Amino acid sequence: MIKAGIIGGAGYTGLELIRLLLMHPEVEISVVTSRRYKGKPISDVNPYLEPFIELEYEDVDTKEIADRSDIVFLAVPHGTAMDYVPGLMERGAKVIDLSADYRLKKEEYERIYKRKHKDKDKEKRKSVYGLTELHPEVADADLVANPGCYPTGAILAVTPLVKEVMGLNPTMVSQVIFDAKSGISGAGVEPSETSHFPNLAENIIPYQVTAHRHVAEMRMELGVKVSFTPHVIPSIRGILTTAHVFLAHGVELHTNEIERIYKQFYESKRFIRLRKEIPSLSAVRGTNFCDIWVEIEEKSNRIVVISAIDNLVKGGSGQAIQNMNVMFGLDEGEGLWFPGLVP
Amino acid sequence: MIKAGIIGGAGYTGLELIRLLLMHPEVEISVVTSRRYKGKPISDVNPYLEPFIELEYEDVDTKEIADRSDIVFLAVPHGTAMDYVPGLMERGAKVIDLSADYRLKKEEYERIYKRKHKDKDKEKRKSVYGLTELHPEVADADLVANPGCYPTGAILAVTPLVKEVMGLNPTMVSQVIFDAKSGISGAGVEPSETSHFPNLAENIIPYQVTAHRHVAEMRMELGVKVSFTPHVIPSIRGILTTAHVFLAHGVELHTNEIERIYKQFYESKRFIRLRKEIPSLSAVRGTNFCDIWVEIEEKSNRIVVISAIDNLVKGGSGQAIQNMNVMFGLDEGEGLWFPGLVP
């Protein structure tokens, strides 16, 4: 059994890790931390977890967490994860960081997140960007930077188009606009103006319309001109990404060509489902799938790609567990292989 | 023009007063207070009111408010309204208090709300319980205690049954159980655990299941055995009250008799609509109507009465304006006579 520790186990990301790991046949949760709930049984604070977990929330030091765990999941805010990583790795624990702290190059990180990176060995650690489908080197990593929720849906949607087409001709895709729609659980467990029911119900809320930080990950992975605008919809879970992809002047692609490109690219990727119908959030609810659908606009250079994920699973904790499976040589789908909660 | 002041103009109740009074042909809003937003244009804080109101939020003393107003609406929390009432009335302003401070007898109030009543002349003021349909003495009142949202829907639903039947035989109704379902706007403008979208969506939340304070108003007005349990539903506005009325052993009522009782009782009450179909919250959305429907259970002593109101209008600010209309000798429906927002 793999002993897994969770730092920050009282937010949605940490709780989703618990929910999923409890169903994982090869994992035992070894320690879950929360300063706020220290000493309280986890299933008292979260009655839906009763009677599945008997642990209490703890507030122990990095060293002890490392000693009690083979792998540690960091479900803490950006800027905090880097406080834990050096100590954990020093003691031999593998680490999956669900924050942004190890996703970008140091300079890029500091520019985008407007803070100094405190880990002086940041670049040496060779963190792998944990989009397993695109980064097989996850298998050998000791530190995985789990992707952001928006980048997961966005990057998976258009990579075959951007990369394959670029293989043929690097200037074929002129630009991509990601217009993303997310459930509110992405904003966390704390009540806010945005999550206040009368504000969100019967509404849709665009935010950080031209300046969301996740765009940096998309640019890093895709290498083309990317625009990104996120919205919150009156739903709990899910991200639907509408990618408007524009081909360069004169380039033409046909439906069967596109289908071939996507099929080949994702051939062995079990969590990517290429769809004949427009994806829906319910089909991926509670699951680690990313459903993808493509349509070419007639007499136009636009291709629309739509992807659907559960922001807390494939867009967060599920993908983290998928990475763990790969890091430990398990079947990629272990503990994650079940259909969505429909209806 | 009637000059109307609003104390506490930044919560849902105060804002709904503003929205409705702006459409009232006989009223001019004279002053709106808010400590938090003092000095800010009301339509800056609430952009949906642009360009309908040019006032700023103020923080002025009771005396000044009274001097600038013919009538003052108190949209402040329980326990605070009583700080304003004496000063306002002393300076000759009429007052409609939307809090609970003047609804109950002093002793009852102190017992239920667990605080001393600070107005030493509380009982002398002869506040009228502002369910206009049942209390024509509103017309002569200087101080109206606007009913709670739940009591409005509950009392209007069963009064004909309880009062008329009791006229025939005072022990005919043995008890009433009000199982009420409210939109979350009743909980106010501040984000909370309950109003957090992921907690309320796809859920229904019972609260104060056997001990909600509004039951005191219901008992005061109905004079029969009352049980009350409220729930919050994933909707913004509206209260649907399901009243389970039990007749005493041996009593029998027939549908046409019931219909006659209700029709006669509410004959001239324009805001009560007796329905042939089960009421819906959308039919009363944004309006001052109370829709009522009755069904007798076969071979049983149970009668089910269902009422629907908009908690912020008939259950709050609309009813307050209806009371104002009556107090000033205007048409009862002035400024309030429009159909609901359907769909």
Place this chain on the structure above:
Amino acid sequence: MIKAGIIGGAGYTGLELIRLLLMHPEVEISVVTSRRYKGKPISDVNPYLEPFIELEYEDVDTKEIADRSDIVFLAVPHGTAMDYVPGLMERGAKVIDLSADYRLKKEEYERIYKRKHKDKDKEKRKSVYGLTELHPEVADADLVANPGCYPTGAILAVTPLVKEVMGLNPTMVSQVIFDAKSGISGAGVEPSETSHFPNLAENIIPYQVTAHRHVAEMRMELGVKVSFTPHVIPSIRGILTTAHVFLAHGVELHTNEIERIYKQFYESKRFIRLRKEIPSLSAVRGTNFCDIWVEIEEKSNRIVVISAIDNLVKGGSGQAIQNMNVMFGLDEGEGLWFPGLVP
């Protein structure tokens, strides 16, 4: 491996059976029928099931279904199940009927469902009412009548109170009013006026207010005076039942006594969770749990019991699988033992 057939696999009940049985380690789905979708791959019609099931919908005769199955789940409308049961049982298949056809005594059924019962051996078959927690004889049954969704939440909520108290004194509980609130998935997969989003959103819809047929099951199981009124809430899944229980005149119960009664009664029942906090639909979402909470009203003879279930799982397909587990001597929780989808 148990071979399980599903008759009626295209509605929500049938699909939920598929979803859950796919995760069951001891079951193989052997045949799924649907006239409408005959010949179509199940995962083409329901893309969320891809790639978990390779079967096609079939339209085969009862005999063949029985021959290919150890157990057959009937997920067909009331009045249709009785067409299949005799043929299935004759060929040796065990049957779990999710319709109402075998829940009630024949006369009661015919009176309530207003149709003749076509199975001439109806009473001889000794169908067991499949509330496993209350009917251990499920273990020996060949035909289980799976309970209705509303009765499941209602009966489990108050049985300890009614049965235990009646052991002490059979007239102690004078009556129970069940005011139930259900997600719309209970109304099925076909679009209707009620399920039309603009009609249900921002609303709550009472229906069959004094005459819902499920009350017959509640009366059969509880043996006390029962009133029942269902409502549809703007949610997909879940039933929250608010039970207003009235004790007979003079009877008094104390909180610790009630707690003892419930604890003892449900001691070994893994899917019943007695709660310290008011239950929520999200805590049972997607699961087979029934969460129960009790509160005594002060200075009153009312006790309020609130239960929460997922109508499609514990209120339908999950409970059916739980019954199958018991019938086949498996662990009761096999394939059903996981926490709810929160948030």
Place this chain on the structure above:
Amino acid sequence: MIKAGIIGGAGYTGLELIRLLLMHPEVEISVVTSRRYKGKPISDVNPYLEPFIELEYEDVDTKEIADRSDIVFLAVPHGTAMDYVPGLMERGAKVIDLSADYRLKKEEYERIYKRKHKDKDKEKRKSVYGLTELHPEVADADLVANPGCYPTGAILAVTPLVKEVMGLNPTMVSQVIFDAKSGISGAGVEPSETSHFPNLAENIIPYQVTAHRHVAEMRMELGVKVSFTPHVIPSIRGILTTAHVFLAHGVELHTNEIERIYKQFYESKRFIRLRKEIPSLSAVRGTNFCDIWVEIEEKSNRIVVISAIDNLVKGGSGQAIQNMNVMFGLDEGEGLWFPGLVP
């Protein structure tokens, strides 16, 4: 009083015309047709309109409708309106057509809507595209083609940018991508797969992703390269349009310049509100406003414009009444001048 007839008064568009015209001080509804409900009191079919309208639905011929009306609103499907227009205009009635039949040039219409245009005088009638803010010639029109809901939000959002900038330099805007999100009421009163609550709740549904017919109106009015993708969100009313505007290579605009352009362009347009904050659907709920907000992306050639309208009011029946006001020389806001239903 203006006598207004409504052809097709049982769908959402027709009902919204009724709701709004009932509050219009200068209008009397003269006739409302519906084949389905012929002879039934309108307020029996739609109880929320009780007691505001005493008319019955009628099924009378074009001639009679024209004779009884000064203006006739056509709230019928595309392809049907053109059956009425010639007869109505012949008898001297002014007409506002809420369908698409008179919005586009004949050839364009026939190509897009894939049907012959049956009105042989279609082009002679000189219908005016009823975006009053952009087409002052509405004042002199006898036939107004009321714009589609999506085009209303889209065109109003970017016209100042496209037109003003083009005045400076016609090639400055290289393209616009409209990613629109609509409430489900736009899909009409009839239940469907898309409007089925379990399908839409907790979801967002893209449709006609590259081929929605409304794009033709956008192109006609804007004259630049337009891409359009609509989505349905789990809300009843409202359209939020996210316009991604790309300036041509080398062009640069500054925030204060943009603000100046918009302010000047919409200076006297009362129903356009330029916002300092991101618009919300609730601020326009039930109203005729179009709220607009603009942001320039740093170091990019993208400008994002977001507009919010109520699809049934400014996107349909409200705009039709605004057009009527202009056609009859009334104040543009008559009957439409009230704030939104918030919360």
